[in-house]
Amino acid sequence: MKNRLKVLRAENDYTQEDLAEFIGVSRQTINAIEKGKFDPSLPTAFRISKFFKLPIEDIFDYEEG
Amino acid sequence: MKNRLKVLRAENDYTQEDLAEFIGVSRQTINAIEKGKFDPSLPTAFRISKFFKLPIEDIFDYEEG
DNA sequence: AAATAATGTAAATAACACTTTACATTAAAA
DNA sequence: TTTTAATGTAAAGTGTTATTTACATTATTT
Incomplete structure (x- = not known):
């Protein structure tokens, strides 16, 4: 699953x-999500979504396969 | 986190x-999610979302705390 | 160029999502 | 009312998400 975290961070000038x-996870977790090492849990995805005031679908791109 | 799975299932007349x-998980997983035993992973939430053609936010209700 | 901030990465561990098997309870149909 | 379908639940095991600590690399400042 792809995501726009790095771009959104850049747009809002936040570090990992x-x-x-803000989200309540470790820096390594943010890094891992950005790097595609794993997907966040649904609660973490919701917190990210609320933080950037964007729906989950606008941040995370799910592609089946 | 609350969810409308049971209602959506009823509306569309699907069993667990x-x-x-359809989603590609076990019946026990669906049951556990409905019963609030745990939240689905983000990929599972996306599959449920696409299946019902509703945004994740319309199915799952995240409340902080 | 040297110091500092930001990011990348790794190992060990904990917590959670999910599976399988199995059985008990509830609801619906014959 | 007896059978069958649907749901609830539990235990044991697997894989994934997230943590902490720690250190290396890459940017940015001074």
């Missing part, structure tokens, strides 16, 4: 550390 | 078994 604190 | 097969 900043975002991690 | 039906939904489980």
